[in-house]
Amino acid sequence: MSSAESQVLSASHFVQGALVEGNAVSHRSRDLGADFTTPALDLDAIVMPRSQLPPLLDVKLTEIIDFLVEVGERLHLDRNPYLQECLEYIAATNPLPRRVVENLYREAPLYLGRQILESMVESNFANREALDGWAESVDAYGSKLAVRAFPPRIVHMLAGNAPAGCIASIAQGALVKAVNLFKMPSSDPFTTVAVLRTMADVDASHPVVRSMTAVYWQGGDESIERTLYRPQYFDKIVAWGGGPAINNVIKYLGPGIQLVSFDPKSSISMIGRVWSSR
Amino acid sequence: MTSAVERLMGMVGTKDCYDVAPEELLPLQIDAANERLQGQIDKVGLLRNRADSSGVSDIKEPADLVPLLFAHTAYKSYSESWLTEGQWDRMGRWLNAVATRPVDGVDLDGVETLDGWIKQMESVGHYLSCSSGTTGKPAIMSGTEIDIEFSAKANAAGIAWGLGLQPDSDRKFFGLGPQFAAPRENAIKDAMIDNLAPDVEPFLFGAGEPITVGAMVEMIVLRRKIADGTARPSEIAEFETLAAKRGGGMEDAARAAVEALTEARSRPIMISGMYGQLFPLAEGVRAKGFSGNDFHAENAMFVAGGLKGAALPEDYREYILETFNLPEQRLYQTYSMREINATFPVCSASRYHISPWVIILPLDVTGEQWLDAGDGEIEARAAFMDLSIEGHWGGIISGDKVSVGFGKCGCGHQGPTVGRDILRFADLPDGDKISCAGSIDAYVGGVS
Numbered sequence: 043m044s045s046a047e048s049q050v051l052s053a054s055h056f057v058q059g060a061l062v063e064g065n066a067v068s069h070r071s072r073d074l075g076a077d078f079t080t081p082a083l084d085l086d087a088i089v090m091p092r093s094q095l096p097p098l099l100d101v102k103l104t105e106i107i108d109f110l111v112e113v114g115e116r117l118h119l120d121r122n123p124y125l126q127e128c129l130e131y132i133a134a135t136n137p138l139p140r141r142v143v144e145n146l147y148r149e150a151p152l153y154l155g156r157q158i159l160e161s162m163v164e165s166n167f168a169n170r171e172a173l174d175g176w177a178e179s180v181d182a183y184g185s186k187l188a189v190r191a192f193p194p195r196i197v198h199m200l201a202g203n204a205p206a207g208c209i210a211s212i213a214q215g216a217l218v219k220a221v222n223l224f225k226m227p228s229s230d231p232f233t234t235v236a237v238l239r240t241m242a243d244v245d246a247s248h249p250v251v252r253s254m255t256a257v258y259w260q261g262g263d264e265s266i267e268r269t270l271y272r273p274q275y276f277d278k279i280v281a282w283g284g285g286p287a288i289n290n291v292i293k294y295l296g297p298g299i300q301l302v303s304f305d306p307k308s309s310i311s312m313i314g315r316v317w318s319s320r
Numbered sequence: 321m322t323s324a325v326e327r328l329m330g331m332v333g334t335k336d337c338y339d340v341a342p343e344e345l346l347p348l349q350i351d352a353a354n355e356r357l358q359g360q361i362d363k364v365g366l367l368r369n370r371a372d373s374s375g376v377s378d379i380k381e382p383a384d385l386v387p388l389l390f391a392h393t394a395y396k397s398y399s400e401s402w403l404t405e406g407q408w409d410r411m412g413r414w415l416n417a418v419a420t421r422p423v424d425g426v427d428l429d430g431v432e433t434l435d436g437w438i439k440q441m442e443s444v445g446h447y448l449s450c451s452s453g454t455t456g457k458p459a460i461m462s463g464t465e466i467d468i469e470f471s472a473k474a475n476a477a478g479i480a481w482g483l484g485l486q487p488d489s490d491r492k493f494f495g496l497g498p499q500f501a502a503p504r505e506n507a508i509k510d511a512m513i514d515n516l517a518p519d520v521e522p523f524l525f526g527a528g529e530p531i532t533v534g535a536m537v538e539m540i541v542l543r544r545k546i547a548d549g550t551a552r553p554s555e556i557a558e559f560e561t562l563a564a565k566r567g568g569g570m571e572d573a574a575r576a577a578v579e580a581l582t583e584a585r586s587r588p589i590m591i592s593g594m595y596g597q598l599f600p601l602a603e604g605v606r607a608k609g610f611s612g613n614d615f616h617a618e619n620a621m622f623v624a625g626g627l628k629g630a631a632l633p634e635d636y637r638e639y640i641l642e643t644f645n646l647p648e649q650r651l652y653q654t655y656s657m658r659e660i661n662a663t664f665p666v667c668s669a670s671r672y673h674i675s676p677w678v679i680i681l682p683l684d685v686t687g688e689q690w691l692d693a694g695d696g697e698i699e700a701r702a703a704f705m706d707l708s709i710e711g712h713w714g715g716i717i718s719g720d721k722v723s724v725g726f727g728k729c730g731c732g733h734q735g736p737t738v739g740r741d742i743l744r745f746a747d748l749p750d751g752d753k754i755s756c757a758g759s760i761d762a763y764v765g766g767v768s
Contacts, residue, residue, distance in 0.1 A: 085553035086552045089553045269556045274549040274551070
C-alpha cells in the first residue's frame with residue numbers, strides 16, 4: 043500500500059498465505075470514486091483445484107479455534123500496523139466517517155474471542171462432532187446413521203458497509219474448514235487483507251491461512267465471474283449485498299453451486315415509550 | 321495399360337457414372353481392390369495386420385474384403401493425451417500404422433500446437449483430414465494430393481449430377497457455412513465454384529480467420545475438460561474471451577451475408593451451408609422485406625450435415641427453401657463421411673447413389689459378416705471400400721445403419737443405392753457394437 047496522498051492507492055491481494063502486491067490493474071471505488079490499483083488477477087492461483095484436498099480437512103476444530111483466538115489477540119488497533127494503515131486508506135474509499143471505522147476496528151478482536159467462536163459453533167451445529175469426524179446417530183426407525191461435514195469451497199462476496207464484518211466471515215469460513223475466496227468490495231479493498239496478513243504473521247503455513255484468499259475485482263465483471271462461479275470450482279457463494287449485487291450472482295447458480303444470501307430484508311424498528319419520551 | 325483404379329476414377333464427372341449395373345462393374349472393382357491391397361499392404365501396418373490375421377491375400381468377391389476393413393474407430397485409436405499434450409512423435413508413429421506414406425523426416429522442432437504439427441505433416445506429403453468430433457476425439461486420416469483433388473472433383477460432379485446443373489456464367493456461389501482452413505475443405509469449395517459458378521466473384525461467409533483444425537480440437541478438448549472438472553480457470557477465461565470475439569465477428573459477417581444475398585437476388589445463386597447457419601440468414605433476408613418471389617428461379621442449395629445441435633423451429637427447412645425460392649429438387653443432399661473421398665448424391669427418388677469407385681458392403685450388426693442382398697434391398701451396417709483413396713486404406717466399416725438396394729432405382733438409374741433414412745448405431749438403444757474395434761485399438765494402441 044502506498045501512503046502519499048498524491049499517489050494512487052494500492053490494494054494488495056492475499057493468496058493462500060502469500061501477499062501479492064502490484065498495480066497492474068486500475069479501479070475506481072463505487073461510492074466515493076477513489077482510484078486504486080491491484081495486482082493482476084491470476085485465476086489459476088486463486089482457485090484451489092478439486093484434485094487438492096481442503097487444507098483444513100483433517101484439522102480439529104479446537105485447533106482452529108485456538109489459532110483464531112491467537113490471531114484475535116493481535117487485532118488490537120493500537121498494536122496492529124496493518125489495521126492502522128488500513129484506517130488511513132479506507133477514508134478514501136469508504137463513505138463511513140473515520141471515527142465510525144475506527145470504532146469498528148477497535149471491535150476487531152471481539153470477533154475472534156473464544157466465547158463468540160464457541161457460541162457460533164454451538165448455535166449452528168446440532169452436533170459439533172460432525173465437523174471433526176463421523177457423528178453417529180439412530181433415526182426414528184432404528185437405522186444407524188453417520189454424518190460428517192465435508193469442507194465446502196466458498197466465495198464470500200463481502201459488503202463494504204461494515205469494514206470489520208470480514209473478520210466474522212473469515213471466522214465462519216475457518217470454522218467450517220472451508221476453502222475460501224473473499225471478494226473484497228470497492229469501498230474497502232483493504233481490511234480483509236490486513237486481517238489475513240496478521241494471521242500469516244502468526245503462522246503463514248497454518249492450514250487456516252492456506253485456506254484463505256482475498257482479492258478484488260469489480261463486482262459484475264463477467265469475464266471473471268463467468269469463469270469463477272462454476273460448480274467445478276465452488277460449492278457456495280455467500281453474498282452480502284444489495285439487490286443488484288445479489289441479482290448479479292443469481293445468474294450463475296445451478297446444480298452444484300448454491301447461494302447463501304444475506305440480502306436486503308424488510309424490517310421494522312420498534313421504538314418504545316422510553317425513547318420517544320426523551 | 322490403364323489400371324483398374326484409374327479406369328474407375330476416370331468415371332468421375334461422366335454422364336452415366338451413376339448408371340452402371342452392379343454386376344457389370346464388379347469385376348473392375350475387384351481388380352481395383354486387389355491393386356489397392358497389393359499397393360498398400362506393405363505400407364499400412366494395420367492392413368498387413370488385418371491381412372495376416374485373416375489369411376486374406378487376394379480378393380475374389382466382395383465378402384473377401386470384410387476381414388480387411390477397418391472399424392471407423394481405427395482413425396481415433398491414438399491416445400488422446402498424445403494430442404492434448406503435444407506428443408507429436410507418438411502421434412506420428414500412430415499415424416504411420418494407418419497411413420500409406422511413411423511418416424518420417426518430419427521436423428518436429430518448435431512444433432507446439434496441433435495446427436503446427438498438421439502443417440509439418442503437409443510438408444512431408446501427409447494432408448491430414450480430421451473429423452469435427454463434436455462429442456469425442458477427432459478421427460485423423462492421412463490423404464495425398466491426389467486424394468484432395470479427387471474429393472473435390474467428385475463432390476462437384478456429384479452436385480452437378482444431383483441437381484442437373486451446368487456451369488453458369490451468371491451464377492454466384494455463396495459459401496455460408498463455417499470456413500475451414502484445411503486443404504481438403506478448401507479444394508472442395510474451390511471445385512464447387514469452378515464447376516458451377518466460375519465467372520462471378522463468390523461470397524464466402526467470414527468472420528476473420530478461418531477455423532483451423534487445431535482450434536476446433538482445442539475447443540472440443542476444453543468442453544470435455546469443463547465437463548469432467550479439470551479445466552483451469554485461465555483456460556475457461558481465455559476460451560470465453562475468444563468466443564465473445566468470434567460471436568461479435570459473426571454478427572458483422574451475418575449482416576454482410578444478408579446484404580450480399582439480397583443484392584444477388586436477381587441472378588441464380590448456389591448456396592452452400594448448414595441449416596443452423598442458414599436459418600438466421602434467411603430470417604435476416606425476410607427482415608429486409610425480401611422472400612421467395614424476389615429471388616431467381618434457378619437457385620440451388622447444398623446442405624451438409626444435420627442440425628448439429630442447433631435449436632430451430634419445426635418448419636426451419638421450408639422457411640429456408642421458401643426464402644431463397646428453392647424448390648425441393650434444387651436442394652442437394654449427400655451422404656458421406658470423412659474417412660472416404662466419395663460423396664453419394666441424392667436422386668429425384670430420394671436415394672443416395674453409390675459412386676462406381678466405391679464398393680458398398682452391407683454387413684451384419686457386428687460388422688463381421690457380409691450380407692448378400694442379391695438384387696434386392698437389405699437393412700445393414702454400411703461398410704465401404706473406396707477405391708479412389710491413396711493416402712490410407714479405403715476399406716472402412718461405418719457406424720451407420722442403412723437400407724441398401726442393388727436393384728434399379730426409382731429415378732431410373734442403375735447401381736447400388738442407400739435409402740434416405742440413415743441411423744447411427746451409437747444413437748440406437750443397443751449402442752454401437754462393432755466387434756473388430758477392440759482388436760484394431762489393441763494393434764494400433766501398441767505403438768508407444
